[in-house]
Amino acid sequence: MxxxxxxxxxxxxxxxxxxxxxxxxxxxxxxxxxxCGDIMITYDELIKLAALAKLSMDGEDMDALARDISxxxxxxxxIAQAAVDLxxxxxxxxxxxxxxxxxxPSLPANDILSNAGEQQDGYFVARKRGGLS
Amino acid sequence: MNTISAIKRLxxxxxxTCRELTEKYIKAAKEVNPALNAYISFTEEQAVKTAASVDxxxxxxxxxxxxxxxxFCLKDNISTKGLRTTCASHMLENxxxxxxxxxxxxxxxxxxxxxxxxxxxxxxxGSTCETSFFGGAKNPHNTAYVAGGSSGGVASAVAGNxxxxxxxxxxxxxxxxxxxxxxxxxxxxxxxxxxxxxxIAYGSxxxxxxxxxxxxxxxxIVFDAxxxxxxxxxxxxxxxxVSDKLTGRIKGMRIGIAQEFFEGLPAPIQKPLDDAVTVYRxxxxxxxxxxxxxxxxxxxxxxxxxxxxASSNLGRYDGLRYGHRTEEFxxxxxxxxxxxxxxxxxxxxxxxxxxxxxxxxxYYDAYxxxxxxxxxxxxxxFTKMFAACDVLLTPTVPATALKFGADMxxxxxxxxxxxxxxxxxxxxxAVSVPCGFGEKGLPIGMQLIGGKFREADIxxxxxxxxxxxxxxxxxxxxxxxxx
Numbered sequence: 001m002x003x004x005x006x007x008x009x010x011x012x013x014x015x016x017x018x019x020x021x022x023x024x025x026x027x028x029x030x031x032x033x034x035x036c037g038d039i040m041i042t043y044d045e046l047i048k049l050a051a052l053a054k055l056s057m058d059g060e061d062m063d064a065l066a067r068d069i070s071x072x073x074x075x076x077x078x079i080a081q082a083a084v085d086l087x088x089x090x091x092x093x094x095x096x097x098x099x100x101x102x103x104x105p106s107l108p109a110n111d112i113l114s115n116a117g118e119q120q121d122g123y124f125v126a127r128k129r130g131g132l133s
Numbered sequence: 134m135n136t137i138s139a140i141k142r143l144x145x146x147x148x149x150t151c152r153e154l155t156e157k158y159i160k161a162a163k164e165v166n167p168a169l170n171a172y173i174s175f176t177e178e179q180a181v182k183t184a185a186s187v188d189x190x191x192x193x194x195x196x197x198x199x200x201x202x203x204x205f206c207l208k209d210n211i212s213t214k215g216l217r218t219t220c221a222s223h224m225l226e227n228x229x230x231x232x233x234x235x236x237x238x239x240x241x242x243x244x245x246x247x248x249x250x251x252x253x254x255x256x257x258x259g260s261t262c263e264t265s266f267f268g269g270a271k272n273p274h275n276t277a278y279v280a281g282g283s284s285g286g287v288a289s290a291v292a293g294n295x296x297x298x299x300x301x302x303x304x305x306x307x308x309x310x311x312x313x314x315x316x317x318x319x320x321x322x323x324x325x326x327x328x329x330x331x332x333i334a335y336g337s338x339x340x341x342x343x344x345x346x347x348x349x350x351x352x353x354i355v356f357d358a359x360x361x362x363x364x365x366x367x368x369x370x371x372x373x374x375v376s377d378k379l380t381g382r383i384k385g386m387r388i389g390i391a392q393e394f395f396e397g398l399p400a401p402i403q404k405p406l407d408d409a410v411t412v413y414r415x416x417x418x419x420x421x422x423x424x425x426x427x428x429x430x431x432x433x434x435x436x437x438x439x440x441x442x443a444s445s446n447l448g449r450y451d452g453l454r455y456g457h458r459t460e461e462f463x464x465x466x467x468x469x470x471x472x473x474x475x476x477x478x479x480x481x482x483x484x485x486x487x488x489x490x491x492x493x494x495x496y497y498d499a500y501x502x503x504x505x506x507x508x509x510x511x512x513x514x515f516t517k518m519f520a521a522c523d524v525l526l527t528p529t530v531p532a533t534a535l536k537f538g539a540d541m542x543x544x545x546x547x548x549x550x551x552x553x554x555x556x557x558x559x560x561x562x563a564v565s566v567p568c569g570f571g572e573k574g575l576p577i578g579m580q581l582i583g584g585k586f587r588e589a590d591i592x593x594x595x596x597x598x599x600x601x602x603x604x605x606x607x608x609x610x611x612x613x614x615x616x
Binding site (some may be wrong): 060080086130 | 232427466
């Protein structure tokens with residue numbers, strides 16, 4: 001089954017097409033993929049992405065999530081057209097300030113462990129199983 | 134108006150004790166909170182204890198530090214030793230830090246009085262404060278509207294007169310937007326001016342702590358109290374105090390206007406900004422026309438970098454050392470995944486996924502690397518603009534406060550940051566000052582952007598406007614403490 005929907009902007013105070021260079025967007029939904037302009041996120045890709053991000057997809061509204069992610073990627077994709085004209089040798093300013101590598105006092109172990117769900121003999125405890133097999 | 138100087142005068146003249154004042158603010162905060170949802174928690178015990186020591190100093194006739202005895206609201210992503218710090222997330226609902234953030238150390242050293250921890254968007258990800266696990270903060274000028282995000286609770290507390298000032302954080306506009314929506318002054322300092330130690334990280338190359346106040350003078354006082362170099366934050370450089378440089382004189386100052394910030398701006402927002410330009414001309418400023426063609430790439434650049442950094446920073450929440458942990462799981466990997474999905478809200482999960490996507494092999498160059506190149510180009514454009522002007526004038530937000538519960542897509546929500554996030558990309562200071570009221574009587578903000586570590590320039594421009602307009606646009610709501 002293929003579903004097709006059109007989403008329109010609802011933010012009445014914000015500039016419409018042409019304002020701030022944001023393009024209007026249209027999303028086509030099918031039962032296993034979301035298409036948004038040139039960007040398409042499949043369910044399989046979404047699940048792979050979630051595994052990389054250490055997130056569970058249980059209980060997620062996959063349609064809504066795929067639509068949102070595709071929509072945002074379409075929006076982010078506009079930078080592909082940007083010509084970057086940097087002067088030769090242009091580098092980031094030195095925002096980093098390094099300190100001497102000297103031993104400094106650290107927080108007591110008991111303090112560090114105070115927020116742990118489970119601790120034993122000065123260690124954090126990670127269980128192999130819990131309720132589900 | 135309950136300004137810092139006004140309260141200091143009351144304390145010095147012994148018209149009130151610090152304890153009476155503190156109790157008044159705590160009572161007001163608790164009374165207005167059911168309507169505003171500005172606070173996540175109250176810190177009454179510590180506040181009363183601090184007030185007692187301030188009263189002791191007053192009895193001895195000792196001079197008080199600039200913020201000594203002044204009640205304030207602290208955003209709940211800033212660590213407070215022994216006091217719950219939730220980041221407005223289920224993930225950290227019961228987290229109690231074991232150390233104070235650098236800014237908290239500075240404020241405690243002055244005997245400043247924390248009334249409570251301010252509501253916010255979860256992990257500071259949002260523009261309306263509605264992504265908070267505890268429900269969104271309301272706008273005290275009209276509770277049908279949002280207070281703005283992400284430091285919405287802090288702005289709501291100050292505008293609702295349950296705190297004299299507030300401390301927020303700003304990654305893409307999170308101090309300036311709520312200040313604009315609530316008719317307050319919000320200062321985002323230069324990146325590195327204020328230590329980030331103890332600020333729960335979102336986008337580390339963009340985050341900065343700053344004040345939300347009822348007037349420009351107060352913003353300078355609070356900035357002076359919290360700025361400074363910190364060896365435990367390797368991006369910290371510190372900054373010179375600005376209060377003694379505040380003159381309000383701007384004759385000969387070059388104020389830049391880049392038209393791109395004004396394209397498509399609704400007329401009710403444009404009008405007060407035009408009026409502000411007229412005020413600046415009258416005060417002897419030179420108005421300079423500028424171009425900022427890269428503005429159209431600012432939002433995608435910002436969201437790619439912010440989400441990439443968020444996906445990395447939030448990787449630490451695994452349920453083992455602190456934070457929420459799931460009860461039912463099949464193995465350790467399942468434990469971590471379920472813990473994170475249960476602990477994080479929808480918007481946080483979405484940004485983590487996006488950050489993971491733009492950092493993944495195959496997409497890294499197209500998104501993250503390209504965004505970093507654009508970041509350099511945007512910085513270079515600002516450098517060019519600041520060769521031609523001293524201060525840039527823009528809208529803070531191209532809208533007044535949004536209706537609470539408005540049905541918006543993520544992209545529509547992100548667009549509200551269009552005028553603010555270029556400042557974070559370039560690491561510049563910017564202040565939002567009230568400059569008018571919209572059709573529904575809701576405040577409108579004007580943003581003044583300065584060169585790096587030029588806080589004095591933008592605050593002087595803001596003060597000049599505030600004085601010339603006789604503070605006509607500074608307004609707190611008719612609730613809370615009225616001194």
